[in-house]
Amino acid sequence: MRRTRTQTALFLLLCSFTAVTLTPVIWAVLTSFKQPVDAFAVPPTVIFTPTFTFHYQVWVEKAFWHYLINSVVISVSTVLVSVSIGTMAGYGLSRLRSRASRGVLFAILSMRMFPHILLAIPFFVLAKSLGLINTYPAMILALVAINQPFTIWLMRSFFLDVPHELYEAAEIDGCNAWQVFLRVGLPVVRPGLWVTALFSLLLAYNEFLLGLVLTGPATKTLPVALSEYGAEDINYWTLSAAAAVGIMLPIVAFMMLLQRHLVRGLSMGAVKG
Amino acid sequence: MAITYDVRAVAIAPARRTGRRKRHHGSASSAWLFLLPSAAMLLTVLLVPLGYAIWLSLFDYDLGAGIHTFIGLGNYDALLHDAQFWESLGRTVFIVGCAVTLEFSLGLLIAYGLYRLTFGVRTLNLLLFMPNVITPVVAALFLRWIFVSRWGLLSGILISLGIFPPDFLGDPDWARFTVILGDAWQFTPFMILVLYAGLNTVDQAQIEAAQIDGAGIWMLLFRIMLPSIRPLVMFVLAIRLMDAFRFFDQIYVLTAGGPGTATETITLYTYALAFRLLQVGKASALGVITLLLVASAIAGMIMALYRRERGAF
Numbered sequence: 001m002r003r004t005r006t007q008t009a010l011f012l013l014l015c016s017f018t019a020v021t022l023t024p025v026i027w028a029v030l031t032s033f034k035q036p037v038d039a040f041a042v043p044p045t046v047i048f049t050p051t052f053t054f055h056y057q058v059w060v061e062k063a064f065w066h067y068l069i070n071s072v073v074i075s076v077s078t079v080l081v082s083v084s085i086g087t088m089a090g091y092g093l094s095r096l097r098s099r100a101s102r103g104v105l106f107a108i109l110s111m112r113m114f115p116h117i118l119l120a121i122p123f124f125v126l127a128k129s130l131g132l133i134n135t136y137p138a139m140i141l142a143l144v145a146i147n148q149p150f151t152i153w154l155m156r157s158f159f160l161d162v163p164h165e166l167y168e169a170a171e172i173d174g175c176n177a178w179q180v181f182l183r184v185g186l187p188v189v190r191p192g193l194w195v196t197a198l199f200s201l202l203l204a205y206n207e208f209l210l211g212l213v214l215t216g217p218a219t220k221t222l223p224v225a226l227s228e229y230g231a232e233d234i235n236y237w238t239l240s241a242a243a244a245v246g247i248m249l250p251i252v253a254f255m256m257l258l259q260r261h262l263v264r265g266l267s268m269g270a271v272k273g
Numbered sequence: 274m275a276i277t278y279d280v281r282a283v284a285i286a287p288a289r290r291t292g293r294r295k296r297h298h299g300s301a302s303s304a305w306l307f308l309l310p311s312a313a314m315l316l317t318v319l320l321v322p323l324g325y326a327i328w329l330s331l332f333d334y335d336l337g338a339g340i341h342t343f344i345g346l347g348n349y350d351a352l353l354h355d356a357q358f359w360e361s362l363g364r365t366v367f368i369v370g371c372a373v374t375l376e377f378s379l380g381l382l383i384a385y386g387l388y389r390l391t392f393g394v395r396t397l398n399l400l401l402f403m404p405n406v407i408t409p410v411v412a413a414l415f416l417r418w419i420f421v422s423r424w425g426l427l428s429g430i431l432i433s434l435g436i437f438p439p440d441f442l443g444d445p446d447w448a449r450f451t452v453i454l455g456d457a458w459q460f461t462p463f464m465i466l467v468l469y470a471g472l473n474t475v476d477q478a479q480i481e482a483a484q485i486d487g488a489g490i491w492m493l494l495f496r497i498m499l500p501s502i503r504p505l506v507m508f509v510l511a512i513r514l515m516d517a518f519r520f521f522d523q524i525y526v527l528t529a530g531g532p533g534t535a536t537e538t539i540t541l542y543t544y545a546l547a548f549r550l551l552q553v554g555k556a557s558a559l560g561v562i563t564l565l566l567v568a569s570a571i572a573g574m575i576m577a578l579y580r581r582e583r584g585a586f
Contacts, residue, residue, distance in 0.1 A: 007390065007391055007392070010386055010389060010390050011390060011392070011393060013386065014383065014386050014387065014390065014397055015397070017383060017401075018397055018400050018401055021400075021401060021403075021404060021458070021462075022400060022403065022404075023419070023426070024404075024412075024415035024416055024418070024419050024458070025403065025404070025407070025415060027415070027418060027419065027426050028414070028415045028418060031418060039424075040424055041429075043429055043430065043432070043433030044426050044429040044430060044433075081314075085310040085311040085314055086311060088307040088308070088310055088311065089307060089308045089310070089311035089312070091304075091307050092304045092305060092306070092307030092308045093304075093308065095304040095307075096304050096305065104308070108315075110568075111315070111319060113515055113564075113567060113568065113571065114319075114323065114564060115518075115519040115540065115543075115560060115563045115564055115567065116519060116521070117519065117521065117540050117543045117544055117547075117560055117563070118323070118326055118543075118557070118560030118561065118563065118564055119319070119322055119323065119326070120544075120547070121326055121329065121543075121547050121553055121556055121557050121560060122322035122323070122325040122326040122329065122557070123322055124547070124548070124553075125325070125329065125336070125553055126322060126325065128336075141318045142318065144314060144318060145314075145315070145318035145319040145322070146319075148311060148314065148315055148319070152311060177303035177304075177306070181307065202406060205408070206408040206409060206410075208408075208409060208410050208521070208522040208525075209521050209522065209544075212548075213548060222408075223408050223409075223410040223411070223522070224410075226410055226411065226414065227410050227525070227526050237418070237424070240414065241414075241418070244411045244414050244415065247408055247411050248407055248408070248411055251406050251407055251408065252403075254406065255399065255402070255403065255406055259399055
């Protein structure tokens with residue numbers, strides 16, 4: 001009896017912490033459905049007639065759909081480039097066991113440490129002199145650069161789980177190195193490939209600093225557009241709330257998709273060493 | 274953001290698996306070939322720009338005025354005598370220190386709570402993790418709408434309760450506090466996720482033995498469980514320190530470094546130098562200094578970890 005009571009107390013405690021944590025999200029969602037008169041009400045109100053006007057306005061009339069297309073083009077291209085070459089590198093590293101490969105591995109890890117602002121400056125100066133500011137390739141290449149170390153490490157960890165016997169069997173059957181990778185390694189890690197691709201997609205979709213520096217009116221991504229839009233002027237509150245909530249939606253979907261890997265697979269993998 | 278997901282990769286330490294693996298001589302040499310495309314890419318889009326940034330840092334290079342003169346280490350010398358540099362460094366250390374301490378303590382508490390809870394853990398875990406994956410710019414706006422003076426939710430609630438609210442984003446001290454809280458809001462979930470997973474790996478027999486010896490729940494956490502996941506703790510702390518130090522998005526949207534320079538971290542200062550004042554030479558030098566600072570802090574942590582581990586065996 002005492003045991004269940006402590007459990008209930010603990011559960012309620014954690015629930016209230018969760019509720020506090022999620023308040024900003026819930027508040028923003030509510031705001032995005034409010035008329036300005038409700039949004040500015042003091043005391044804050046949770047009872048109001050919801051309206052979709054602002055979602056419609058910001059995504060259709062204010063051209064946020066255009067920034068969505070930019071975001072999609074840029075993040076999907078980044079994932080295609082980054083994951084395909086990162087997968088090969090991860091495979092290569094998983095099959096190497098020498099001292100040198102360990103060195104490479106830690107060199108890659110230390111690249112992850114670079115302050116992005118330090119990279120943003122040369123990216124900007126180089127892109128400017130090459131006339132690549134406000135083009136997709138500049139942004140995509142920059143994102144691939146900061147994405148690679150992560151992709152390689154994650155893919156390598158998935159390839160490490162492939163039983164070595166599979167490779168040996170394929171080699172005995174006469175597969176060359178490329179076929180071993182393509183026919184044996186790749187099919188086995190396919191779930192891991194999806195996980196890596198989705199995480200890379202999220203990283204690219206969320207990136208802000210590089211977008212701020214490298215994109216222009218034609219290639220602006222969603223975070224950049226949102227930051228420029230109505231962060232200052234309180235009159236745009238409900239409109240930018242609608243935009244922000246819209247930007248968040250794919251991420252919620254992403255969490256649902258990766259739920260198992262987030263909480264179990266990924267974190268467990270993290271500490272099983 | 275990237276941090277969250279490296280965890281899995283890093284903690285599967287390369288050395289652990291060596292024993293299991295034999296290899297063919299032939300396949301090993303061809304394995305290097307698989308690294309080529311990625312190596313070529315990293316060289317062109319990461320290492321060359323990095324080298325170029327170091328090169329730029331040796332010039333008095335002003336994109337606006339079109340000045341481009343070699344001055345050797347002049348930028349570094351100027352920065353080391355620049356009060357704004359030292360102030361922004363001090364602020365960064367303060368904000369990062371407070372934020373990471375808060376994230377770790379809160380994260381550990383919640384993770385331990387989840388560890389002891391017997392039901393509903395999965396759902397809570399998922400809900401708790403949400404702030405961590407939200408686009409930082411979006412997260413910052415969400416927080417802005419809570420903390421903004423007068424119209425924010427928190428001010429609204431305080432006013433309704435008859436309390437005159439402070440200006441959370443406009444008062445220098447409160448702004449620093451809000452920025453710390455904002456960082457904690459987005460990154461405590463990461464701590465929770467990793468520490469919860471870590472706590473679950475602690476040897477069950479060890480826990481039971483301690484319980485038989487009469488260890489209470491706090492004793493169990495601090496004397497038994499925490500020491501046994503120390504490498505993981507050092508790892509998440511290193512990752513968080515590193516990322517908090519360079520974090521830009523949230524502060525940029527939340528306060529833009531203001532009021533005045535109350536929340537201007539070293540990254541925001543670098544950004545202002547490079548992209549507002551267009552002094553790319555000096556800004557690059559500042560970026561290089563940041564890299565060196567972060568690198569030496571991390572190296573120090575790794576060395577401390579290794580020394581303790583070696584002592585333990």
